[in-house]
Amino acid sequence: MMKEKLEEIRQKAVSEIEKATDPEMLNAARVTFLGKKGELTAILKSMKEVAPEDRPKVGQWVNDTRKAIEEKMNAAKEKMEQEQMNHRLANETIDVTLPAKKHKIGHRHPNTIALEEVEKIFVGMGFEVVEGPEIEKDYYNFEALNIPANHPAKDEQDTFYINKDILLRTQTSPVQVRTMEAQKPPIRMIAPGRVFRADEVDATHSPSFHQIEGMVIDKGITFSDLKGTLQLFVKKLFGEDTKVKFRPHHFPFTEPSAEMDVSCFKCGGKGCRFCKGEGWIEILGCGMVHPKVLKMSGIDPEEYSGFAFGIGLERIALLKYEIDDMRLLYENDDRFLSQF
Amino acid sequence: MKTSLKWIAAMVPGLTSDPQEYTDAMTLSGSKVEFFVKQNADLDKIVIGQVNKIEKHPDADKLVICQVNVGSEEIQIVTGAPNVFEGAKVPVVLDGGRVAGGHDGVKTEGGIKIKAGKLRGVASAGMMCSIEELGATRDLFPEAPEYGLYIFDEDAPVGEDAVSYLGLDDVVVEYEITSNRVDCFSLIGLAREAAATFDLPFEPPVVTATGNDEDVNDYVSVEVLNNQLCSRYTARVVKNIKIAPSPKWMQERLRSQGIRPINNIVDITNYVMEEYGQPMHAYDLDQIVDKKIVVKNATNGEKFVTLDGQEHELDENMLMINDGQKPIGIAGIMGGENSMITDDVKTMLFESACFDGTNIRLSAKRLGMRTEASGIFEKGLDPNNAMAAMDRACQLIEELGAGEVVGGAIDIYPEEKKEIRIPFEPEKTNAFLGTDIDAATQLAYLQKIELGYDEATKELIIPTFRQDLLSFADIAEEVARFYGYAKIETTLPRASATAGGKSFKMEIEDIARDVAEYCGFSQAMTYSFESPKVFDKLLLPADAREREAIKISNPLGEDFSVMRTLSLNGMLASLSTNYNRRNKDVRLYELGNIYLAKSLPLEELPDERMQFTLGFYGDGDFYTMKGAVEEFLAKVGLNDRLTYDPAAGKTFLHPGRQAKICYDGTVLGYLGEIHPVVAANYAIKDRVYVAVLDMPCVVDRASFVKKYTGIANFPASTRDLSLVVPKDVLAGQIEDVFAKEGGAYLENFELFDVYEGAQVLSGHKSLSYSLTFRAKDRNLCDEDVNPVMDRIIKALGELKVTLRQ
Numbered sequence A: 001m002m003k004e005k006l007e008e009i010r011q012k013a014v015s016e017i018e019k020a021t022d023p024e025m026l027n028a029a030r031v032t033f034l035g036k037k038g039e040l041t042a043i044l045k046s047m048k049e050v051a052p053e054d055r056p057k058v059g060q061w062v063n064d065t066r067k068a069i070e071e072k073m074n075a076a077k078e079k080m081e082q083e084q085m086n087h088r089l090a091n092e093t094i095d096v097t098l099p100a101k102k103h104k105i106g107h108r109h110p111n112t113i114a115l116e117e118v119e120k121i122f123v124g125m126g127f128e129v130v131e132g133p134e135i136e137k138d139y140y141n142f143e144a145l146n147i148p149a150n151h152p153a154k155d156e157q158d159t160f161y162i163n164k165d166i167l168l169r170t171q172t173s174p175v176q177v178r179t180m181e182a183q184k185p186p187i188r189m190i191a192p193g194r195v196f197r198a199d200e201v202d203a204t205h206s207p208s209f210h211q212i213e214g215m216v217i218d219k220g221i222t223f224s225d226l227k228g229t230l231q232l233f234v235k236k237l238f239g240e241d242t243k244v245k246f247r248p249h250h251f252p253f254t255e256p257s258a259e260m261d262v263s264c265f266k267c268g269g270k271g272c273r274f275c276k277g278e279g280w281i282e283i284l285g286c287g288m289v290h291p292k293v294l295k296m297s298g299i300d301p302e303e304y305s306g307f308a309f310g311i312g313l314e315r316i317a318l319l320k321y322e323i324d325d326m327r328l329l330y331e332n333d334d335r336f337l338s339q340f
Numbered sequence B: 001m002k003t004s005l006k007w008i009a010a011m012v013p014g015l016t017s018d019p020q021e022y023t024d025a026m027t028l029s030g031s032k033v034e035f036f037v038k039q040n041a042d043l044d045k046i047v048i049g050q051v052n053k054i055e056k057h058p059d060a061d062k063l064v065i066c067q068v069n070v071g072s073e074e075i076q077i078v079t080g081a082p083n084v085f086e087g088a089k090v091p092v093v094l095d096g097g098r099v100a101g102g103h104d105g106v107k108t109e110g111g112i113k114i115k116a117g118k119l120r121g122v123a124s125a126g127m128m129c130s131i132e133e134l135g136a137t138r139d140l141f142p143e144a145p146e147y148g149l150y151i152f153d154e155d156a157p158v159g160e161d162a163v164s165y166l167g168l169d170d171v172v173v174e175y176e177i178t179s180n181r182v183d184c185f186s187l188i189g190l191a192r193e194a195a196a197t198f199d200l201p202f203e204p205p206v207v208t209a210t211g212n213d214e215d216v217n218d219y220v221s222v223e224v225l226n227n228q229l230c231s232r233y234t235a236r237v238v239k240n241i242k243i244a245p246s247p248k249w250m251q252e253r254l255r256s257q258g259i260r261p262i263n264n265i266v267d268i269t270n271y272v273m274e275e276y277g278q279p280m281h282a283y284d285l286d287q288i289v290d291k292k293i294v295v296k297n298a299t300n301g302e303k304f305v306t307l308d309g310q311e312h313e314l315d316e317n318m319l320m321i322n323d324g325q326k327p328i329g330i331a332g333i334m335g336g337e338n339s340m341i342t343d344d345v346k347t348m349l350f351e352s353a354c355f356d357g358t359n360i361r362l363s364a365k366r367l368g369m370r371t372e373a374s375g376i377f378e379k380g381l382d383p384n385n386a387m388a389a390m391d392r393a394c395q396l397i398e399e400l401g402a403g404e405v406v407g408g409a410i411d412i413y414p415e416e417k418k419e420i421r422i423p424f425e426p427e428k429t430n431a432f433l434g435t436d437i438d439a440a441t442q443l444a445y446l447q448k449i450e451l452g453y454d455e456a457t458k459e460l461i462i463p464t465f466r467q468d469l470l471s472f473a474d475i476a477e478e479v480a481r482f483y484g485y486a487k488i489e490t491t492l493p494r495a496s497a498t499a500g501g502k503s504f505k506m507e508i509e510d511i512a513r514d515v516a517e518y519c520g521f522s523q524a525m526t527y528s529f530e531s532p533k534v535f536d537k538l539l540l541p542a543d544a545r546e547r548e549a550i551k552i553s554n555p556l557g558e559d560f561s562v563m564r565t566l567s568l569n570g571m572l573a574s575l576s577t578n579y580n581r582r583n584k585d586v587r588l589y590e591l592g593n594i595y596l597a598k599s600l601p602l603e604e605l606p607d608e609r610m611q612f613t614l615g616f617y618g619d620g621d622f623y624t625m626k627g628a629v630e631e632f633l634a635k636v637g638l639n640d641r642l643t644y645d646p647a648a649g650k651t652f653l654h655p656g657r658q659a660k661i662c663y664d665g666t667v668l669g670y671l672g673e674i675h676p677v678v679a680a681n682y683a684i685k686d687r688v689y690v691a692v693l694d695m696p697c698v699v700d701r702a703s704f705v706k707k708y709t710g711i712a713n714f715p716a717s718t719r720d721l722s723l724v725v726p727k728d729v730l731a732g733q734i735e736d737v738f739a740k741e742g743g744a745y746l747e748n749f750e751l752f753d754v755y756e757g758a759q760v761l762s763g764h765k766s767l768s769y770s771l772t773f774r775a776k777d778r779n780l781c782d783e784d785v786n787p788v789m790d791r792i793i794k795a796l797g798e799l800k801v802t803l804r805q
Helices: A002-019 A023-034 A039-049 A055-091 A110-124 A152-156 A174-182 A223-238 A291-296 A313-321 B005-011 B019-028 B187-198 B248-256 B264-276 B357-367 B372-377 B383-400 B426-433 B439-448 B472-483 B504-518 B568-580 B622-635 B676-681 B695-701 B731-741 B782-798
Strands: A135-137 A166-168 A187-196 A208-218 A244-251 A254-263 A280-289 A305-312 B002-004 B032-038 B044-056 B064-069 B074-079 B089-101 B107-113 B117-119 B122-124 B126-128 B171-176 B221-224 B230-239 B281-284 B292-297 B303-305 B311-313 B319-322 B327-330 B348-355 B410-412 B420-423 B452-454 B459-462 B587-596 B607-617 B642-645 B653-663 B666-674 B688-694 B717-726 B746-755 B764-773
Touching (some): A002 A023, A023 A039, A023 A055, A110 A208, A110 A313, A174 A187, A174 A291, A208 A223, A223 A305, A223 A313, A244 A280, A244 B019, A254 A305, B002 B005, B002 B187, B005 B171, B005 B187, B005 B248, B019 B032, B019 B187, B064 B126, B074 B089, B074 B122, B074 B126, B187 B439, B221 B410, B230 B292, B248 B264, B264 B281, B281 B327, B292 B348, B348 B383, B357 B372, B420 B472, B426 B439, B439 B472, B504 B622, B504 B695, B568 B607, B607 B622, B607 B695, B622 B642, B622 B653, B622 B688, B653 B688, B666 B676, B717 B782, B731 B764
Antiparallel strands (some): A208 A305, A244 A254, A254 A280, B032 B171, B044 B064, B089 B107, B089 B126, B117 B122, B230 B410, B281 B348, B292 B319, B303 B311, B319 B327, B420 B459, B587 B607, B607 B688, B653 B666, B666 B688, B746 B764
């Protein structure tokens, strides 16, 4: 009798659960069958009417029924949640090709990007980055670099003067002298900075531009060290396949002096419009620090030797980023800057 | 500097390299070749032809039909050239040949191919050419007609190669010679380098004795009053001058050097100039008063007419060549009209001297006449070369039969320039270069460039033409360049520990860049010099300290004449450029120096102060800029004691929208909206916001020291305050009250609403703050917070700030 009744409840419950189409209906079924005032609870409450010896058996029946209903209920709930989730996900599909929401980040000047690359390479080789004044004494800019008064090189450089002793530095080389005066070897430094020459503005000239000076002073520094250091530098800057060529040249403050060419990174040295058909691009001037310069800066040339180099920063930036007009670097047009 | 490759090869027997090999090798040994021009690159199948017969063209008035003997055969050519005549010897391009360009002188790359064809129905088997079609100019071939065919002299061999007959089969090599190698501004100098580079013999011209039995001293006397500026003066005399064209070989060499042949005398001076790198001058001796040369300084204000007919005013620092009465030439720059050689010259004085390079350079600069001679002299010549050139010139006079050289030479040379000696130290050279070149090889390199060697003292003897070789390092370079820079190994400096890295200042600047960019600002770079008009554009008062700018004594123009004392102009000009190019919402920053004189005129180096300047127009307002400033300052550890003072006193900023940025009482900079009048001065019709931070002040206070203070374990208690605030009371003042009265538990406060409008009492604004209290060790209760809130509200009351009802 009791068993039939429980079976009836179970069937009713299953039917209700199957009929449920949303969580509310399912919950209603739970309340109806399993709740405090539900039908199964009512049966349990009427257990006192059952003969004591039958009670464990009936109790077992009730529990089995509850378990069966609960299982059915949970399965239905799980299924319903799954469906709901699927439904939600389907509804929430978006067009991933719509434009991004961006916090607009600014752009670094190509000169700085190039400089940072150069700095990183040299700092990695143990070079210190130093600075010197942009308005400089004639002594540091010329005389201490073995360019005495009335030397034709002073004319060649088209110097801006403030007065006869003070000028706008035409090169970062005076930082060599200042560093040697202030520091004892071993010295490994680079000195980036702004320099000035009286050149009218055009696509390849600017009265204000940047150089990166470099210098190594120690015991036993050789020309082969100069070659090795600079070769390593350009391979890191322009790629492992870059070839270098050192050509004899003249600078008053180095001896021997050289200009360094790199194989054109556009055509790999075959010759193209970029390198004017030569396959090589001139990249920097360098040399062994002139013994006279060492001596003037208080370093004994018999004990120490060293090398120095000067790189045109704009030249690197123009080459690396294929910028065809130097004026762009100082106009600060957002459409230009945003490309870096 | 340029040279004819044929001329070089004449002094370097066995030099057979093609121009490209020559270029590469010379460049790598130190004589950088910029480029070379093969004169006959675009000329092909051009012979000397002779016009045998001319007939009218049946269908064209301006054309004629010529029968031309080209050696192997007679061909028919139709031409429109007006100057053709029977018997004329002319350059003829045969069928399939090429010319360099048109007769207008415009060259065609690769040349123009000439094919047999018909002209107005009449067969024409080739073309007769003008000098321009051969790629040359009437300037170098003055005998060529202005319009028409080039006509050869009567001796020209018919059927021969016309191009080589004209000497147009040379290669012209252009070098970049550095200022230290004065000797290489001559054919001899470069031939010496070429011989050493290719390891071939070097055979410079052999100069033989010249002159008749007479004595030059009977013709002229020379007195040098300034031996400082004229270290050597040599003079010789040539009489019975016969002006005539110079021979073909000399003309060809001069033409290859780009020099127009004129007559034997002029050509000889030019030839020796090219060959020896020594400028010479010829005076008409009959015009020289008292037959006397005096070399002395000019007097101030003296006037002088040079041989180009120009009058110049002289000064006492200029060296002049005088006769017994008057100046006849500006030493080393240009001769005078009064003594110049004319076609009627009978007797002349040759001058070959050595003048002080610096003086010539400065004089030429003051006179505004940089001549070819002054350009050479200013490099500082070897006085020992002067007499060698003189003797070479006289040798050529005799060879060419241009006149009779008078015996003897005048040579005023009080202090002979001597060869110097440098120890030969092959091991030291190897140690310096990082090479292992044996001593004999090193010596061989040096001897190839004519350095002597004294075995007894182991010293190198440096010829005077190599005035750039003064010490050990110079010798090392000579060894290196002939050994080959390419052959020197690549090594890295043996490690002496160096720390490397950037300074603290640079690190702060890096952070400034990073933060500015995260805040949307792009990096600008502007010039360090600007126009003094900038100060007016920025409405700076007449006595503003910023107007005390350092002036450049030789600026490119007024616009670049003063060193900037504030960084705003560059920023505003850049924003203006963007605005006028219709770029929207532009944000820029710059890190650049300003230059503040300690006193004017400048006696010591000025204070160079790095400025971090930000500016924008478009999207954003004052508080956007303030945000960027605070993001930066927070990153460098300067967020805790930051205050803003509206009394910034900047004329170029909006009076109600500017503030000094202060940290712990020190002004770090300012920010604000650009005054509308200033914005208009920069043609920007939008609100512009700027901030300028003085980086030395920032760097002095910046710190990267950070300490962990723990994460709060107990919940916070927050209280909101909605305040009615009189308009003239600043939020900063209210926040000062919070900071002062907030006590130990006030963790944080935040403004979450600002309202000005109808619902607020007039003359007031509404500010709403959220205050967060927290204790580290326990839960806070009302008893902890309420008294603090009371104190705050009471203190706010003193500012007439009330709670909103």
